[in-house]
Amino acid sequence: MANSLSLGKLRLASRYLLSPLAGYTNLPFRRVVRELGGVGLATTDLVNARALLRASPKTMELIATCPEDRPVAVQIYGTEAKEMSEAARWLENYGASVVDINMGCPVHKVTRGGGGSALLCAASASTTVNLVRAVVEAVKIPVTVKMRLGWDSGDQSAPFFAREFEKAGVAGVIIHGRTRAQGFGGEVDLEGIRAVVEAVERIPVIGNGDVRSVADALRMLEATGCAGISIGRGALLNPWIFAQLCRWDRTGDPGPAAGYDARLELMHRHYYLLVEERGERFASLTFRKVANWYCRVLKPGREIQQRLMMLESVADFDGIVNGLRENGPPANWNSTVVPEIAVPKGPIEYW
Ligand SMILES: Cc1cc2nc3c(=O)[nH]c(=O)nc-3n(C[C@H](O)[C@H](O)[C@H](O)COP(=O)(O)O)c2cc1C
Numbered sequence: 001m002a003n004s005l006s007l008g009k010l011r012l013a014s015r016y017l018l019s020p021l022a023g024y025t026n027l028p029f030r031r032v033v034r035e036l037g038g039v040g041l042a043t044t045d046l047v048n049a050r051a052l053l054r055a056s057p058k059t060m061e062l063i064a065t066c067p068e069d070r071p072v073a074v075q076i077y078g079t080e081a082k083e084m085s086e087a088a089r090w091l092e093n094y095g096a097s098v099v100d101i102n103m104g105c106p107v108h109k110v111t112r113g114g115g116g117s118a119l120l121c122a123a124s125a126s127t128t129v130n131l132v133r134a135v136v137e138a139v140k141i142p143v144t145v146k147m148r149l150g151w152d153s154g155d156q157s158a159p160f161f162a163r164e165f166e167k168a169g170v171a172g173v174i175i176h177g178r179t180r181a182q183g184f185g186g187e188v189d190l191e192g193i194r195a196v197v198e199a200v201e202r203i204p205v206i207g208n209g210d211v212r213s214v215a216d217a218l219r220m221l222e223a224t225g226c227a228g229i230s231i232g233r234g235a236l237l238n239p240w241i242f243a244q245l246c247r248w249d250r251t252g253d254p255g256p257a258a259g260y261d262a263r264l265e266l267m268h269r270h271y272y273l274l275v276e277e278r279g280e281r282f283a284s285l286t287f288r289k290v291a292n293w294y295c296r297v298l299k300p301g302r303e304i305q306q307r308l309m310m311l312e313s314v315a316d317f318d319g320i321v322n323g324l325r326e327n328g329p330p331a332n333w334n335s336t337v338v339p340e341i342a343v344p345k346g347p348i349e350y351w
Contacts, residue, residue, distance in 0.1 A: 003249045005040060005204055005228045007098060008142035008171035010071060012040035012228075015249075016217075016242045017174070019208055019232030020045055020075050020100075020146075024290070027064045028273035032266060033235060034068065038242030040228065041071050043146075046102045046110070049078035049087035063094070064277070071097035073144065077105060079114040081131040085138035092139045098171070101135060103128075103147035103161075106180045117180035120161060121151040128161065133168035142171035146208075146230075149192040152181035156192060159199035166200045174206040174230050190223040197225045206230050212237060214254045217245055236293060239266065260298070260329035267294045268321050275314060284311040299330050 005015035016038055018025060022045040030042045044063050051059040065072050074096040078084045088099045105116030112118075119128045136143045145165050150156035162173045175196045177188035188209030197205045204227035207220045212234035220229055234241055240262075244254035258266075270290070274283035291308035300308075300320075307320055 005206075007041070007144060007204065010097060010142050010171070012071065014038050014040035014242065014246050015206075015228035016040055016245050017206060017228060017230040018042040018235055018242070019174075019230045021232045021236065022046060024236060025232075026062075026286075027066065027069060028270060028277055029290075030069055030072070031066070031273050032270045033239045033242070035269070036240050036243050036266075038244070038246040040242075041073055041098065042069065043073040043075050043098075043100055046075045046077050046105060046116075049076045049080075049083045052076065052087045052090060053083065063091075063096075065095070073098035073100040075100040075102050075146065077102040077110055077115040079119070079131070081134035084131055085134040088135045088139045088143065092141050096141065098141060099135060099139060099143045100174070101132060101143065101145045103145055104176050104180075106148070106183055111180070117148050117151065120147060120157050120180070121155055125157070125161070125164070129164045129168055132165050132170060136169035143169070144172045144174060145170055146174040146176070148176050149179045149189060149196075152179050155179075156195075158192070159195045162196045162205065163199045163201075166203045170203065172204040172206060172227075173200070174208055175226075177207065177209040188220075190220060193220070193224040193226060197227075204228060208232070210234075211241075213241075214244060214248050217248075237297075257335045259335055260333055261325075263294070263297055263335070264321065264324055267298070271317055280314050284313060284317070287311050287317070297335075298324065299333060300324055301330070 003015055005012045017040050018030065018033055020043040025045060033039055034042065047059045047062050063074050074091050076084060076087050076099065091099050102116050103119045110116035132145060147158055147161065149158045156179065158175055165173060175193050177190060177193045193207045206228040207224050207226035208230040211217050211220055211229055211231050217229050220226060231241060240258045248254040271283060271287050274286055288309050288311055291311065295305040295308060304320055311317060
């Protein structure tokens with residue numbers, strides 16, 4: 001089937017993937033999105049291979065998963081082949097469906113040691129390719145690489161690396177159509193993604209960047225020939241996008257946008273999954289961070305927004321949601337609002 005996608009022997013239920021968004025795509029969020037349907041694969045936040053091997057509590061939290069969270073890729077970063085392959089083996093035993101190697105992260109904390117997107121401009125390309133090969137050879141589960149187009153516009157190494165990674169045995173690459181120097185600025189470069197698609201022989205190339213609607217997805221599929229699409233910020237704004245895209249694949253119609261009640265139910269489910277996983281206190285504190293984007297969509301007014309951003313307990317939450325249910329949407333509420341998601345800004349040297 002033209003629309004199916006496999007990573008090695010792992011056949012995915014859809015060609016639409018949830019991208020890792022560190023700090024957001026934690027287990028409760030992944031579950032809530034999966035429940036809406038259409039997610040072929042979700043990935044954890046990036047974790048440091050060395051910290052994983054030490055089983056640091058923070059890292060264990062970041063890779064928390066459960067049977068409903070399948071198939072799941074765990075994303076690792078690091079610079080040493082031995083450490084990265086041991087981490088991959090550890091993850092295979094842990095039950096990860098896929099190991100994803102981070103070669104896209106532009107943040108200084110990750111690149112200064114040579115990890116993340118810095119691997120795309122390693123002094124010797126063979127160091128990077130050998131690292132990937134070592135990880136592939138360490139495990140039976142599929143290994144993927146998530147990368148950017150290159151370090152900057154003068155060094156668009158992604159097509160070269162994608163082909164080399166394919167020879168080294170990776171099951172697929174996910175390509176964010178920006179260079180490291182671009183950060184999150186400018187427009188995603190569809191031609192750059194196309195060059196990666198054309199560079200490989202067999203493996204699927206999954207396009208990524210700025211897909212927020214069915215029209216954006218169509219444009220990416222047509223312009224690049226990519227085998228699938230990974231969606232990050234667009235899924236925070238509209239977690240139904242995966243189900244809508246699958247329906248569009250089947251019928252040519254994505255169906256209606258989610259209405260006010262569905263949005264409210266989603267918020268409710270998200271908070272309760274947080275409570276289930278981490279308890280009332282942690283869930284309430286964590287929820288404050290995402291309350292803002294629910295408010296941008298639901299537009300409940302300033303007072304409710306402030307209460308959600310100071311959330312303390314399940315009782316508070318229930319009181320707020322019951323009130324919102326009773327009152328219904330504000331006049332002229334429109335489900336198609338597209339709020340912005342914060343990304344690092346300013347000169348990339350300081351990220
Ligand atoms: C807040 C934030 C956190 C991110 N964390 C990760 C990460 O942990 N690993 C990774 O490979 N990419 C990470 N990314 C990049 C996204 O996965 C994705 O490649 C990028 O946002 C472009 O896709 P989008 O326009 O669909 O969001 C992050 C992006 C943002 C905005």
